[in-house]
Amino acid sequence: MGKFLLRRMLWLIPVILVVSTITFVLMHAAPGGPWDRDLSARQVDPATQKMLNTYYGLDKPLWRQFTAYLIGDIDSEGKFDCGLICGDLGPSYRQRGLTIQQILFMPPEEKSIIYSRFGYSMRLGVYALLFAIIIGIPAGVISALKQNTMVDYLSLFIVTIGISVPNFVMAIFLIIIFASTLHMVSIVPRSWDEVSVWILPAVILGFNTMARTARLTRGSMLETMRQDYIRTARSKGLSERVVIVRHMIKNSLIPVVTILGPALAALVTGSFIIETMFGFPGMGRAYVTAIGQRDYSMIMGTTLIYAVLVALANVSVDVVYVFLDPRIRLD
Amino acid sequence: MTTQVSQPSTGKTQAHIADLTMMTVKPRSLWMDAWSRLIKNKASVVGMIIIVIFTFLALFASVIAPHNPLQINDGKGFLPPTWIEVGPNGKASDPAYFFGTDTLGRDVLSRTLYGARVSMTVGFLPTFIIIVIGTIVGLFSGYRGGRMDNILMRLTDVFYAFPDLLFFIIVMVTLRQTYIGQLLNGLFLLFSALALVGWVGFARIVRGQTLSLKEKEFIEAARCMGATDSRIMFRHILPNSLGPVIILTAMTIPGMIITEAILGYLGLGLIPSTNPKDFFITSWGASMLEGQTAINAQPWLLLAPAIAVSLVVLAFTFLGDGLRDALDPRLQGTQ
Numbered sequence: 001m002g003k004f005l006l007r008r009m010l011w012l013i014p015v016i017l018v019v020s021t022i023t024f025v026l027m028h029a030a031p032g033g034p035w036d037r038d039l040s041a042r043q044v045d046p047a048t049q050k051m052l053n054t055y056y057g058l059d060k061p062l063w064r065q066f067t068a069y070l071i072g073d074i075d076s077e078g079k080f081d082c083g084l085i086c087g088d089l090g091p092s093y094r095q096r097g098l099t100i101q102q103i104l105f106m107p108p109e110e111k112s113i114i115y116s117r118f119g120y121s122m123r124l125g126v127y128a129l130l131f132a133i134i135i136g137i138p139a140g141v142i143s144a145l146k147q148n149t150m151v152d153y154l155s156l157f158i159v160t161i162g163i164s165v166p167n168f169v170m171a172i173f174l175i176i177i178f179a180s181t182l183h184m185v186s187i188v189p190r191s192w193d194e195v196s197v198w199i200l201p202a203v204i205l206g207f208n209t210m211a212r213t214a215r216l217t218r219g220s221m222l223e224t225m226r227q228d229y230i231r232t233a234r235s236k237g238l239s240e241r242v243v244i245v246r247h248m249i250k251n252s253l254i255p256v257v258t259i260l261g262p263a264l265a266a267l268v269t270g271s272f273i274i275e276t277m278f279g280f281p282g283m284g285r286a287y288v289t290a291i292g293q294r295d296y297s298m299i300m301g302t303t304l305i306y307a308v309l310v311a312l313a314n315v316s317v318d319v320v321y322v323f324l325d326p327r328i329r330l331d
Numbered sequence: 332m333t334t335q336v337s338q339p340s341t342g343k344t345q346a347h348i349a350d351l352t353m354m355t356v357k358p359r360s361l362w363m364d365a366w367s368r369l370i371k372n373k374a375s376v377v378g379m380i381i382i383v384i385f386t387f388l389a390l391f392a393s394v395i396a397p398h399n400p401l402q403i404n405d406g407k408g409f410l411p412p413t414w415i416e417v418g419p420n421g422k423a424s425d426p427a428y429f430f431g432t433d434t435l436g437r438d439v440l441s442r443t444l445y446g447a448r449v450s451m452t453v454g455f456l457p458t459f460i461i462i463v464i465g466t467i468v469g470l471f472s473g474y475r476g477g478r479m480d481n482i483l484m485r486l487t488d489v490f491y492a493f494p495d496l497l498f499f500i501i502v503m504v505t506l507r508q509t510y511i512g513q514l515l516n517g518l519f520l521l522f523s524a525l526a527l528v529g530w531v532g533f534a535r536i537v538r539g540q541t542l543s544l545k546e547k548e549f550i551e552a553a554r555c556m557g558a559t560d561s562r563i564m565f566r567h568i569l570p571n572s573l574g575p576v577i578i579l580t581a582m583t584i585p586g587m588i589i590t591e592a593i594l595g596y597l598g599l600g601l602i603p604s605t606n607p608k609d610f611f612i613t614s615w616g617a618s619m620l621e622g623q624t625a626i627n628a629q630p631w632l633l634l635a636p637a638i639a640v641s642l643v644v645l646a647f648t649f650l651g652d653g654l655r656d657a658l659d660p661r662l663q664g665t666q
Contacts, residue, residue, distance in 0.1 A: 014489065018493065022493070022501075023501055026502060026505040026506070027501075027505055029505060029506065029509075030506065030508070030509075160645070161641075161645065164585060164641075164644045164647075165640075165641045165645065166589045166592065166593065168592075168593065168619075169619075169637045169641055172619065172633050172634070173637060176626065176633065176634065180626055180627050269494060269497075270496075273596065273597070277623075291500065291504050291597065292598070296505075299500075299501065303497050306497055310494050
């Protein structure tokens, strides 16, 4: 098991390497530097630009900038400055004096990490996942037990919509219904400390995952219901409730549990549009803002974090599967 | 005994056999079988009709649109749709503008119709390119095996690890100001980025099919008859692996349309045009971005493109599900 885990974790290294190489190359292929302003705004004068370039190490050769970003570099005073391998994502070009990891992980004032941008996004992702599980699994179970009835068709219809309609389009519909027409919630709340303001973004973000969970649960239930051991359980006189809960649901949830990791990663990394729509103080909105401002180091850092999250989630599938299903061999 | 019976009745039997041949139904190919299964599926038929309608609207947007999508009407900004008499901003609706107008008084219906051009093109064109590339790569790497196969598999592993949308965003952000980024109002770059990532899925699925098909007896028979490798690949293996490719195609197209809408909504998709001669004027994603600020004043700015995107994407999903059931009945009802 240890060896298996180690091998899967080592697979992260080429992934990070490839992602950072592609991002780095594209960033430098882009015309204009990080100091360029819109043509209408006041430009940064050449002398200052030169100083900034020296300060951020942008005057060095490209390969050296790349290794400096990944591993680290020795600065003018001979001190070793550690790069990505120590978790240093470098300074932001737009928010002077702050590094990327400070912007993303540092909470305001003396609060705990859950009040940082990353913490906000994680919390939104967890709430969305909870919504998806609490609604999705029962919906899937019920529609499998009542296969080919009105209940099943209704749930399949909602599931199809949830899977195909992208979440920002869903957000447009729900915001117009609940915020602008019914005035039940405000679109951009002043504070995120109340519970009620989290409901709409979490539901919208989790809707697609909910639909996928329901579909997966339904399919898996239908398969389990036809197994021989279910017939055995019935023939030995177990009550229907015990058969359903102990034998069917327990066995059909294995594939559902394995997608939870990737689902959470997809929710955290896929929330940037929803965060922007609701003015949510999370990592996703910071990412979209960075795109608008062409803050290259910020875009690169956030992309790397997203890629690592997705890769970790994919590893988690294999690991969880091995734990849950003894029939699966390690290699 | 047998000879006695059969001998005198030869003529009769032959006539009977001839009758039987007349009676049998015309032979149907597997494809016709799948087609008849597909058109029995109501949801798929509805999906196909919607797709045909939107393709038609996209092609003839310039004829169908009631107004010029770029025409600015002073003082007619934010008109509500026709079925609402007075909008939230106190302006009365005008029957000439069915979905109302935007900030500058441009007709929302016409702009939405023109938006169909971008979405339908994004759905079909890059998908066509990646089917061709992916199928050829998958065929060769599955059939020949060896080093090329190894490289392909490692490559697909890495592609799978890179979140698609992030890749598109980075490409569009960084290369938007370059010459390539401005070609075709930014659509050329978008198509290239979509195609660059998308072919991998097709290559993988065709490779898998090829691996299992090349061990089959009919391939051996073809080889015994002296068929060349390329003939075996393109005349024998390819037609037999088309089913999964068609299913994947129907599932890929809505993904492409959604990606374009997301990028447009982030301001990274089509660069909205002001030149009436351009084929692509605006996209649904870009329209939603423009409409976002007016969510209370004129919600139809947002609703019209949002409904259009949802309809098209749902139509393709229905068609995809129907195709999967029709081409591979074993999979029916799963997933």
